[in-house]
Amino acid sequence: MGKDRDIIEHCSSTVVHEDIVEQVRKKMPEDECLFDLAELFKVFGDTTRVKILFALFTAEMCVCDLTALLGLTQSAVSHQLRVLKQARLVKYRKEGKMVYYSLDDDHVKQIFDQGLAHISH
């Protein structure tokens, strides 16, 4: 244990402002919370999924129409809808062979608006 002291401590191990680091650490949310937040934004971090969500802002849509709208494979659309569903961002309704997807969240719109606000400087 004592031997460790002999090691010259560089930036990677030295805290320059211990007080600030402590203060910051206390205010940090739980690791799990931060992880979940990053996971949520990861879902928003893909053009296809963003397009799907924007589309659903306007209207409920079936997979078929989304496929036509996006110009992708039906498979790709289904895969992405699954991701959105797992994130509890969209819900679906079956009507015969068709499946209609719609928004299942109140926050997305506001999050997107804030994001757009950032983009436009």
Next chain:
Amino acid sequence: MGKDRDIIEHCSSTVVHEDIVEQVRKKMPEDECLFDLAELFKVFGDTTRVKILFALFTAEMCVCDLTALLGLTQSAVSHQLRVLKQARLVKYRKEGKMVYYSLDDDHVKQIFDQGLAHISH
């Protein structure tokens, strides 16, 4: 051209609700805008970057302290700070050999709050 009509059109090429697709298409933002939005959220879609931003909510910090806080390599932290800088989310201030980073955006906090609101059901 006439020959195309003979092709049996499956879901991938048929629009079931032409009117809705048209209506949705009209309301969709420019592709570039959607791309930029996804790019922004991609930046939020990583735990390390989320942690950095949360840290900077509390206080301006130097790379050294961030490195200690995050338990990562100094290199990793610098790389991620560069990403945040490129997205105009953080700004920096040099003081001797130290570089202090701080938030450079008003929207992040609100975006994160909305995100957290979604997570907690």
Next chain:
DNA sequence: CGAACATATGAACATATGTTCATATGTTTG
């Protein structure tokens, strides 16, 4: 029931991403 169709899912593949290691840059101080 069997054909047609809308959707879902698994495997495969190419690309993107985050981390570390090694090293460069730039500043301070003896």
Next chain:
DNA sequence: CAAACATATGAACATATGTTCATATGTTCG
């Protein structure tokens, strides 16, 4: 100037991600 140090950057690597192809599932209708 040289050593010490804080930060930045490039290369390399392992892993994650999004798409397509092939196929499965489930529904409608003759």
